[in-house]
Amino acid sequence: MRTLLAVVLCLNLVAANIAPLGKYTAVEKRHWAFQPRSSVEPPKFEAPADQAFARTPIDAFVLAKLKKSELAPSVMASRQTLARRVYFDLTGLPPTPQQLDAFVNDKRPDTWKRLVNQLLDSPHYGERWGQHWLDVVRFAETDGFEYDTHRTEAYRYRDYVIRAFQNDKPYDKFITEQLAGDEIETQEQEALIASGFNRLGPLRKNAGNQEVSSSRNEVLTEMTNAVGAAFLGVTLGCARCHDHKFDPIRQSDYYRMQAYFAGTLENDFPLSSREERVTWEATIKPIDAKIKQMQGEMAKSDPVKKKEIEDEILSLEKGKPAPPPTLYSVKSDMEQKSPIHLLARGEYSAKGDAVGMRPMGVLLPEGTPEEGPLDKPRAKLASWIASKDNPLTARVMVNRIWQYHFGQGIVVTPNDFGRMGGRPSHTELLDYLANEFVNSGYSVKHVHRLILNSNTWMQSSETVSAKAFEKDPENKLYWKFSRRRLGAEELRDSMLMLSGKLNPKQGGPSVLVPIEKELTEALYKPSQWQVTEDPAEHKRRSIYLIAKRNLHLPMMEVFDAPDGLVSCARRETSTHAPQALELLNGTFSNEQAEAFAAKLLKLSGGKTERMVEQAYRLVAGRLPSLKERQVAIEFARTAKPREFALAMLNLNAFLYVN
């Protein structure tokens, strides 16, 4: 009896320290995004014109909404406009005039499908669409914070993402490998690299007294928030300090999700022999010691002496042999797991109730208990996220894909499908696409084809309709195609392509391009910026340039490339004077203008009219209008070719995709 009492007391005691499982009201559960996907049928139309537009299910869903608002779709864009649009959309590069002609003159009925397929197979497709994913997961190759240490092998994850898109890796597999590649395929390099996803966040290290639990808490926070943002499209992070203010995510839900990562530790796999590593360490040790000593001296020196020492350090850094190859992965070591508690205000020292693993309660049957001990906790979480029945996962991904094709999502807040996020503009269309996605075996390319073959995507962007603009200025109903400005990488890559300097090499370690001294001096450790020696490397696509958290290329920065510090679900498109200054006065654009001018001269044989035509075909994918031709010829006749070429690289017709 006494034993029983003791057991009951103990149980009570334990129960008091464990967070409640949480209750979710009917209203909370009814939120649209938490409902199972419905099987939807595209609407049918009577009128022949409507039937013609509603050629694909996407068009039918879009048309139905347009008609409801008494709006009509726009005419189709011209073939050459469509070609330029789809080249940029799928590869991030402009078509050459030859590619344009080949498409425009190809009169076979399935030319468009062929072109789409050809571009989906192009190696540039993975580079373009991989970048979108890298934005979402805040990919960068340095730690950030004070040391901003370079993660020299992080490029392997970047290449993994590019390959995944290129090979149309099923999205459920893509999720599982990133979350738990180390747990499911312990020997498979590809999966181990993918699991580096869990290490992408900024990482604070400090000298002196170590704040072990505070730092661990920051690492766990980064891991947990990334999952919410990237895969689930919920703002889990909001529930770190308190119950979510708007969504049915309790603070306990947040920490229960975090519990899946409690045992996750960094794990580096050497890809070299033991001897190689020993030799490397022996070489590096005295150099590092020397550098450290010199840094000490530098602190005490006057500016002149300081510069000298700095230069010496730079050359020492340069002389260092590259570290032996390593693979950044993680492991789950449940012996060493961090105890997970609710933390008041998110502060690691304010520990509340203990919690174990469980996915978000609102998506589970009422009273679902926490999971028992698991050897492979992240694999379990991944299987829940990537399950066909998860109402969020597929919707969130097809919405991202839609957004990158159209400039805005069906849900305009791609990382937030909660109550504060946007309501879907086309609920049924979203479910249709999500069903197609799941049923195709999570093929991203299948969704691309559905969208790119729709009349909706092929509409002209140049329609002027006062009525439509009045009713739907943001084009949420897709009464036309929304013109867009090139992104930072597209702009740089295209300029390189036009100048004929683009180095199409794929994959491998990231490149550090030469930049102004003023920029490297803004680094706490200027010696970190070791310019890649081979100049041909400097002309590679932007996705292969180093993603350094504490230094961004001005060109990337002014054209709204994200900073790699927090997830970016949708880039801003701003218009401001520093963009003009960068493109007019920047070293890069002036170099490209010089090369582009030489190319134009060669192509035109020095004939002004031909040069103008060629230039427009190259930068804008079309011939100049009469008015444009007139002005351009007048300019080209009297200006240095470099000036003409520079103006062409600054032209709106180049910077925008119609």
Place this chain on the structure above:
Amino acid sequence: MSEHIRYTRNRREFLSDAFCGFGALAYGALEAQGAVVNPLSPKLPHHAAKAKSIIFLFMAGGPSHMETFDPKPLLNQLHGQKRPAEFGEAKYQFVQPNATLLGTKRSFKKYGKSGIEVSDLLPYTAECVDDLAILRSCHGDMVVHSAAQYQMMTGRIIPGFPSMGAWTVYGLGTESDNLPAYCVLPDPHGALEAGQPMYMHGFLPAVYQPTMMRPGNKPVLNLGLPPGVQLEERTKTIQYLKAMNRAGIQGEDTELEARISAYDLAFKMQMEAPEVFDIQKEDEATREMYGVGKEPTDDYGRRCLLARRLVEKGVRFVCVTSGGGPGNLQWDAHDDVEENHLRMAKQTDQPVAALLKDLKRRGLLDQTLVLWGGEFGRSPESQGNKGGRDHHNLGFSMWMAGGGIKGGTVVGATDAIGLRAVEKPQHFRDIHTTVLNQMGLNQHALSYMHLGRKERLTEIEGMVIKEIV
């Protein structure tokens, strides 16, 4: 329109955003005139503003409160002893539990009508004490540079969030059409631990990013012509570019017009800004007042004078950083607080006081909020054997002046050894709230939806420091 896509993309949206929708009424009229709105055009504040511009005198590395604005006689009495238990615990980056207290070698004296005590480290600033509101009870959450600098600048202990400057420009635009709206004048000795991200615009559109102004002939990247290019030919290029862009526009097109006007603005900036950057345009007496042309004040003096020239022309936010590169070239006095602070103070004290006086005599101080301080203070305990002080975030001093701030006031207090803010503690969020308040901005209204959260400078609600406004 959803807050998530808050950024104004064309004139119509700008107008409806800027004036709570009423602006859209003006759209037709503006359209008729062919005007194009710049996203940085001045915007109305949330409430009546006291200040138009901010100059942040950022003392990087963390100046000691005990050597500047917070006299602690007891600390000197307890010099060499361990901290009495009644003062409680503190976490330091380097100082170990067995460290002993370090008295100050500075002496304090009352200044001005207000009779506020200031140390002899800052004799020039002390003369302006009747213009200062000294906050003796500041505190933050982090004891390492990078995280503390992020918190001071952006309200968060992690990078990736917009800085005070970016938020201010996002809220108010700029009054200048030929200068960058938000300028950072870093210390030429090198960068700081938190690096560029601390000054940046985070997830706000790139239009709100800072312009870094470096020493030398080319303070701003890309503002000068590239080598070998003549102004005449480039002017012509820009004119033809405009004509070609115009020729490509069919009908009304605000988005493309905005890009054309960004080029006009860029050109204007390129032509006119260098004139403002040129402090040789100032008379000799003024330059002398700032300590320009003599050591060790020349550099910081130039930058303070430039800051005045910038706000005079309507620049919204200027950050003038003192300290950069290795710790000892900042206020980061781990080894020897005497040596370090005397050196740093000599570089900055005279220029800071000159800036205050200069703003005042030009009638600019009323509309310019000046904020002075670092990411934390320093420890009452001694570090090392030469009398250094470690980082210290539990209690330290900052000051504000101008921009509607009540001068000659002291707010809050640390305990008797300067360990902890005990009276009216002011967190960074309170300082942010007060700064925004003076600019006519409300901490809640100045928000931006990002990843499903209404982000703002003060993550947790801050309080306006009532005693000084």
